Amino acid sequence: MKFRALFGLFTTIILLTACGTPPATGSTAKPAPPTATPTVTATPSFRAVSPVSPLPTATPTPIPPTATPTPAPTLRPLAGNFSNQIARLERAAPTAKSNLFVPPTDAEMADFAALWQAMAQGSAAQTQALAAQHGYELLRYTDNGDAGAVSVLLREKKPVRRGWGIFARRIAPQNTLIIEAPHPLFDTGTPEIALGIFRVLDASALLVAGAHRYANADGSADAAHSAQTVFQAIHAAAAGGDSVVLQIHGFSAANHPGYPQVVLGGNSRAESVALAASLAESLQNTGLTVGVCGSGQWKKLCGTRNLQGETAGGVFIHVELDESVRADDAALIAGMVAFWQK
């Protein structure tokens, strides 16, 4: 399913209202000022170069037209149901109180930001070595659970030693949606729900953190609040400009009496607040009870100190789901689809 005009209009509005100056395009870019008359008219001097051997005069052996060209580097293909990748991650992720999450260094975070950029090329075999240095691998993944949709996948090799997460970047995306699940294991079911949204909205990226938020006693494994995670490094590389981040969390209804099934928050950008309010209407139309942050209500679930929200650059929506929605996300998915396609 593809985005329709509203999303294009919405992102245009964001660009126009958020950036102050619209992005330069071929038709609107200010013409370059006329070139000043050069003041130096002398023939430019060139650096002296070493003499080179004369070219051989012999006729080179022609390359036969049937010769096989050197193949472009490609990623190892893998096909399957992406749900299995989520299950693989959650089986191996550092669990609560394990102290097995390894916070990345600044240099490691920079490497993963670079890997994320390289994944946009869709053929990043040359960066496999960089991924391998960190125990990761890049794959060209065909999701049989999504009509054969293809993404570049960055995942930790087995055995998992760091718990840094799994990251998918759709090849030739048609929108700027980023779906995030920072709390695997703890926010039960949210990585799978994030995957479902990634699929139905043809989102451009899926980011799933790789450790229980309470894996480490010092809180360093909490991807939504710790600055030193690969999840945050890739989020920072991915989210900006006209991107829209949907970050999926889960809460316990029993611990939040009187709360609706879904609570939508966001960062402080006006575009985020407006989108959350519109999305809430769509979700209510599918039968869900929905609360929107910003009116002083639902404060416990508004993610006001969420690191990705603070550093999103673009629109950021914090989505909290109670157990009933996580047990059956059909209404949520239907509302999402209706919203993005209307």
Ligand SMILES: [Zn+2]
């Ligand atoms: Zn959470």
